Amino acid sequence: MVRSSSSASNMYEFENENGNPYRNMVMDVMRMSEGNVRKCTIVEEEPNADAARFFDLLRDSDEPLWDGCTNHSKLSAVAQVFTIKLDHGLSEACYDKIIEWTRSILPEGNRLKENFYAAKSMIKPLSLGYQKINLCPNFCMLYYFENAEMIECMTCGHSRYKLRTGRGKTLVAYKRLRFFPITPRLQRLFISPKTTEHMTWHQSHYAVDGVMVHSSDGEVWKHFNSMHPHFSAESRNVRLGLCTDGFNPFGSFAAPYSCWPVILTVYNLPPGMCMRPEFMFLSMVIPGPNSPGWNIDICLRLLIDELTQLWSSRALTYDISRKQNFVMRAALMWTINDFPAY
Secondary structure, eight states, X not given: OOOOHHHHHHHHOOOOTTOOHHHHHHHHHTTOOHHHHHHOSOOSSOOOHHHHHHHHHXXXXXXXXXXXXXXXXXXXXXXXXXXXXXXXXXXXXXXXXXXXXXXXHSOTTOOOOSSHHHHHHHHGGGOOOOEEEEEOTTSSOBOOGGXXXXXXXXXXXXXXXXXXXXXXXXXXXXXXXXXXXXXXXXHHHTTSHHHHTTTTHHHHSOOOTTOOSSGGGSHHHHHHHHHOHXXXXXXXXXXXXXXXXXXXXXXXTSSOOOBEEEEEEETTXXXXXXXXXXXXXXXXXXXXXXXOGGGHHHHTHHHHHHHHHHHHTOEEEEETTTTEXXXXXXXXXXXXXXXXXX
């Protein structure tokens, strides 16, 4: 679907020449710069729904809190009140009372969100979210997909939930796995002009024969390209590396505890970027206190399913540098770990 240059300009042309720190905060999260955003005034194709929601958030960051307000935008006001809520441990009910009083002293027609739910809904497009999946305490199985309704482990018979005490009706699982889907995180890399221009670096950089400055110069990468020519033909397809290891989050002097983060690294990026923390994506946290041992593959099922889908089913992604949607694929090239994890 093609947009006219005038309507596209309305969509991506932002006012406020002096800049908005909260808008800049959003762009910084996405590795965007003021100059790059202003280059995207004309698009040739309608952004997909996820990309459009992010651009809507940028527009909200520039909309003043009320007509004539120069100090705050809708986003800056919500961000500051959210910060106060978190710093002081305020409840949602307390947050709503503060907002109700604040709105009563602001000018008529102010755009401050009326409660916690409305404010959370406004900033949700920026959030990438995660899933909570119950796990057998002995790492025998995940309560996921076809096993989602089971209440005890099919292997060891351990109960899924703790015994309820008192009058509480909420069921609490013995162990819970937190999974951060990688697909939306990879799609965000193509929304920002500052990162999408580097996502094809692995193919466009000048390589010297016999000199390896990046994984793309190695024989493994070249062999993979020869084995999968349809994948390698699209330079925007993503090459990933996986790293995992156990550590004690409470320090070496605390009681023994083993927590296992699983991190994915994007190897499309140049050497100076792919090892930076902001481009190393935490995909899951395997809870302790014990190591998953041989059963770590049980925990990795969620990630394996998503990587399989990215390889075969693909994901519709908006590339802002070329101003078009494309079908993104991803491949896990290798894993990096110590011998026990291996």
